[in-house]
Amino acid sequence: MDSLPLHHCTVHRSWAIVHRSHTFLHSIALTAMVYYRASSFLYHENTLATPTLPFLVVFASELVLSLLWLLNQAYLWRPVSRTVFPERLPADEQLPAIDVFICTADPKKEPPVEVMNTVLSAMALDYPPDKLSIYLSDDGGSSLTLYATREAWGFARLWIPFCGRFGIKTRCPKAYFSTLDDDHGDSIEFPKEREKIERKYEELKERLRRAGEKVGIKDTGALAGQSFPPVIEVMRHDTINEFDSEQAKMPLLVYVSREKKPPHPHHFKAGALNVLLRVSGVISNAPYILMLDCDMYSNDPTSARQAMCFHLDPKISPSLAFVQFPQKFHNISKNDIYDSQARSIFMVKWPGMDGLKGPMLSGTCFYMKRKALYGSDIQKDSDLLLLKQSFGPSNEFTKSLSRGFRYVIDSKDSLNTLLPEAQVVASGTYEKDTQWGQQIGFLYDSVVEDYFTGFILHCNGWNSVYCNPSRPAFLGTAPTSLNESLVQGRRWNCGVLEVAFSRFCPLIYGPSRMSFLQNMCYGHFAFQPFYFFSVWCFATIPQLCLLNGIPLYPKVSSSWFIILSFIFLSSLLKHLWDILYTGGSIQTWRNEWRVWMIKSVTAYFYGSLDAILKLVGMRKATFIPTNKVSNEEQIKLYQMGIYNFQTSTMLLAPLVTLVILNVVSFTGGIARAIFTGEWKEMFAQIFLSFFIIVMNYPVIEGMILRKDKGRVPPSVTLLSVVFSFIFLSLGSIVLMYT
Ligand SMILES: O=c1ccn([C@@H]2O[C@H](COP(=O)(O)OP(=O)(O)O[C@H]3O[C@H](CO)[C@@H](O)[C@H](O)[C@H]3O)[C@@H](O)[C@H]2O)c(=O)[nH]1
Numbered sequence: 001m002d003s004l005p006l007h008h009c010t011v012h013r014s015w016a017i018v019h020r021s022h023t024f025l026h027s028i029a030l031t032a033m034v035y036y037r038a039s040s041f042l043y044h045e046n047t048l049a050t051p052t053l054p055f056l057v058v059f060a061s062e063l064v065l066s067l068l069w070l071l072n073q074a075y076l077w078r079p080v081s082r083t084v085f086p087e088r089l090p091a092d093e094q095l096p097a098i099d100v101f102i103c104t105a106d107p108k109k110e111p112p113v114e115v116m117n118t119v120l121s122a123m124a125l126d127y128p129p130d131k132l133s134i135y136l137s138d139d140g141g142s143s144l145t146l147y148a149t150r151e152a153w154g155f156a157r158l159w160i161p162f163c164g165r166f167g168i169k170t171r172c173p174k175a176y177f178s179t180l181d182d183d184h185g186d187s188i189e190f191p192k193e194r195e196k197i198e199r200k201y202e203e204l205k206e207r208l209r210r211a212g213e214k215v216g217i218k219d220t221g222a223l224a225g226q227s228f229p230p231v232i233e234v235m236r237h238d239t240i241n242e243f244d245s246e247q248a249k250m251p252l253l254v255y256v257s258r259e260k261k262p263p264h265p266h267h268f269k270a271g272a273l274n275v276l277l278r279v280s281g282v283i284s285n286a287p288y289i290l291m292l293d294c295d296m297y298s299n300d301p302t303s304a305r306q307a308m309c310f311h312l313d314p315k316i317s318p319s320l321a322f323v324q325f326p327q328k329f330h331n332i333s334k335n336d337i338y339d340s341q342a343r344s345i346f347m348v349k350w351p352g353m354d355g356l357k358g359p360m361l362s363g364t365c366f367y368m369k370r371k372a373l374y375g376s377d378i379q380k381d382s383d384l385l386l387l388k389q390s391f392g393p394s395n396e397f398t399k400s401l402s403r404g405f406r407y408v409i410d411s412k413d414s415l416n417t418l419l420p421e422a423q424v425v426a427s428g429t430y431e432k433d434t435q436w437g438q439q440i441g442f443l444y445d446s447v448v449e450d451y452f453t454g455f456i457l458h459c460n461g462w463n464s465v466y467c468n469p470s471r472p473a474f475l476g477t478a479p480t481s482l483n484e485s486l487v488q489g490r491r492w493n494c495g496v497l498e499v500a501f502s503r504f505c506p507l508i509y510g511p512s513r514m515s516f517l518q519n520m521c522y523g524h525f526a527f528q529p530f531y532f533f534s535v536w537c538f539a540t541i542p543q544l545c546l547l548n549g550i551p552l553y554p555k556v557s558s559s560w561f562i563i564l565s566f567i568f569l570s571s572l573l574k575h576l577w578d579i580l581y582t583g584g585s586i587q588t589w590r591n592e593w594r595v596w597m598i599k600s601v602t603a604y605f606y607g608s609l610d611a612i613l614k615l616v617g618m619r620k621a622t623f624i625p626t627n628k629v630s631n632e633e634q635i636k637l638y639q640m641g642i643y644n645f646q647t648s649t650m651l652l653a654p655l656v657t658l659v660i661l662n663v664v665s666f667t668g669g670i671a672r673a674i675f676t677g678e679w680k681e682m683f684a685q686i687f688l689s690f691f692i693i694v695m696n697y698p699v700i701e702g703m704i705l706r707k708d709k710g711r712v713p714p715s716v717t718l719l720s721v722v723f724s725f726i727f728l729s730l731g732s733i734v735l736m737y738t
C-alpha cells in the first residue's frame with residue numbers, strides 16, 4: 001500500500017505565465033534593438049553624428065546586458081513551492097542519523113559566545129539525540145573557542161532538557177532570552193525554571209567574557225598563517241554512570257581544529273569542511289549532514305524532520321543530494337538598504353530553480369547526503385587500495401565508506417581508539433595526492449566552494465530541493481554596512497568568475513551534463529559580475545557623448561525610440577512584478593536597483609579584477625570572513641536606512657566619480673540642449689543621467705548634506721572630482737580624434 005506523501009509541490013502557474021510572456025515580448029524588442037544597432041553600424045546611417053568608438057562600446061555593453069538578461073530568464077521558467085508533512089515520517093527509531101558541521105574561523109569577527117549559541121541551537125534540534133553529532137571546526141585554532149565549547153557542553157546539559165520539557169521553539173539561548181513570545185505550555189514550574197536557566201546562561205556569558213579578556217585575542221596564530229597542530233576533543237560526561245541517566249541523552253559534541261602547515265594550502269572553508277567530513281566519517285559517520293556557518297543558528301528545531309521528508313521519500317531520494325533552506329537573517333532592517341538578505345536569490349531565483357533540477361548549494365542551511373560528496377565512483381566492493389588513492393591513507397576512514405552510522409557515545413573505549421585516527425585525517429598533509437577538493441568533498445579552486453560544489457553535483461546527475469517554510473529554519477547575521485557588504489560581494493564575484501574562467505565554465509562544461517535551463521541559471525550566476533562592464537559603460541560613455549553633443553540613441557520622434565523605451569520599462573516593470581509577487585514593496589524594488597548599481601561598479605568590478613589577476617597568476621586566493629560584530633552606531637544607521645559610506649577609498653571613489661560625472665553631464669546636457677535646441681536627439685542621454693542621479697541620490701546626500709561619520713569623506717569627493725575631470729578631458733580629446 002502507498003503511504004501518504006511526505007511532501008507536496010505547487011507550481012506557480014500565473015507567475016510562470018507572466019514570466020514567459022515577458023520573456024517573449026522583451027526578446028523581440030531586444031532583437032529589434034540589436035538589428036537597429038547592427039544596421040546603423042553597417043549602413044553608416046549615423047556615422048555623421050556618432051563616432052565609431054563610443055558607438056561600439058555602448059553596443060557591446062548592450063549586448064552583455066542582453067546576454068545576461070537572456071540567461072536570467074531560465075530561473076523563473078517554472079517556479080514552485082513546497083510543503084512538508086513531518087508528522088508522516090516513520091518513528092524515531094527508523095530515522096537516519098545526522099552529523100552537523102559548524103565552521104568558525106576568527107574569534108574576533110565571530111565571537112565565541114555567538115558561535116556557542118549556534119552550537120547549542122543545533123544540539124537542541126528536535127531529533128533523537130543519539131542520532132545527532134555536532135562537529136565544530138575552528139580554523140582560528142583559538143583556545144578561547146575550545147574553552148567556550150567545553151562550557152557550552154556543560155550548559156547544554158541544562159538547556160536541552162529545558163527545551164524538551166517545555167516545548168521551547170526558539171532553541172538558540174540568545175534569541176530565546178531576548179524575546180518573550182515563545183510558548184511554553186502552562187506549567188507552573190516554568191517561570192522558575194526559565195529564571196534558573198537564564199541565570200546559568202548569564203553566568204556562561206560572563207565566564208566567556210572573562211576568559212576572552214584573559215587570553216586576549218592573541219591566540220589566533222592558526223589564522224595568521226602560523227603552523228598549528230590538530231586538536232580534536234570530544235566533549236563527554238565526567239562519570240560513567242551518567243551515561244545511563246535520562247539527562248545524559250545528549251548529542252555528541254566534537255571540537256575540531258585541523259592542522260595548519262604553511263605554506264601547505266588549507267583551502268579555507270572548503271578545506272575545513274573536508275576535514276570535518278573525514279573526522280566525522282571516522283567517528284559517527286551519519287548518512288546526512290547539516291552544514292551551518294557559525295552565525296547561522298537553528299530557529300526551528302523541526303528543520304531536520306522537514307528535510308527528512310525529502311530525503312526519505314523513496315521516489316526522489318536516490319538522486320537527491322541536498323535539501324537547501326534559505327539563508328535568513330535576524331538583523332535585517334525594514335529597508336534592507338544593502339540588500340543583505342540577497343532577496344532575489346532566496347525569494348525569486350531558488351524557488352524558480354526548484355522547479356528545474358533544484359536550487360544551487362548556498363554554503364549553509366542545507367541537509368546533504370554524505371554519499372553525494374564522495375564522488376561518482378565509490379562502489380561498495382571497490383578495491384581498498386584504489387579507494388585509498390582517492391580518499392587518502394587512513395584505513396579507518398576508507399572502511400567508513402562502506403559502513404553506516406556508528407553510535408559512539410556509549411563507549412569511551414571506542415572513542416579512545418578513534419581519536420588518534422581522527423587526528424590523522426585532520427592533518428595538514430593528509431590530502432596530498434588524493435582527490436579531496438578535486439572530485440571528492442567540497443571543491444577547492446574557488447572561494448565560493450558552495451556554488452562550485454553544487455554545480456558539479458548537478459553536473460553529476462544529482463538533484464536538490466528548496467524548502468522555504470514560513471517559520472525561518474535558520475537565522476544568521478547579515479552584514480549591516482556598505483563595507484562588509486562590498487567585501488563579501490567582492491569575494492563572491494571573484495569566486496564565481498574563478499569557476500567561469502576554469503575548465504568547469506558552466507557554459508562549456510555544463511550543457512552536456514545537465515538540463516538546458518538549469519545550465520543557463522548556472523551560467524548567469526557565473527557571469528553576472530560582468531554586469532560591471534555594462535553599468536560602467538552606461539554611466540560614462542553616453543554622458544561623455546552628451547557633453548560633446550554626440551547622440552547615441554534614437555531620436556524621440558523615431559519609432560526605434562519606442563522600442564528603446566519599451567525595453568527600459570519592460571525590464572523595470574518585470575523586476576517590480578517579481579518583487580510584488582513575492583511579498584516585497586516598491587521600496588524593495590528601488591533598493592534592489594540602487595544596490596545593484598552600487599555593487600556593479602564596486603563589488604562586481606573589483607571581484608572581476610581579482611579573478612582576472614588570479615587567472616594571470618598575480619594574486620592569491622583569500623577568504624576574508626565577514627565581520628559578525630557591529631558597533632551601535634553602525635546598526636543605528638542601518639536600521640534608519642542611512643547608507644554608511646565608511647569604506648576604503650578604493651571601493652568608494654569609483655562610485656562617487658560616476659555620480660559626479662552624471663551630475664555634470666546632466667547639467668551640461670540640459671544647458672547644451674537649451675542652447676542648441678537638440679532636445680529630441682539628446683533626450684535619451686539626458687534621461688539616463690537623470691535616472692542614475694535619482695537612483696544614487698544617497699551618494700549625493702552623503703557628499704553634500706551629511707555631516708556624520710558615515711558620510712562620503714570630503715577627501716574622496718575631491719579625488720572623485722579630479723577623476724571625473726580627467727575622464728571628461730581625456731574622453732573629449734579621444735572623441736575629437738576618432
Ligand atoms: O578560512 C576560513 C574562512 C571562513 N570560514 C567560515 O566560513 C563561514 C562563512 O564565512 P562568512 O565570513 O560568514 O562569509 P559569507 O560571505 O557570509 O558566507 C557565504 O559565502 C560563503 C562562500 O564565499 C559560503 O561558504 C557561506 O556559506 C555563505 O554564507 C564562516 O562560518 C567562517 O567561519 C572557515 O571556516 N574558514
Ligand SMILES: [Mn+2]
Nearest residue numbers: 293295476626
Ligand atoms: Mn556569513
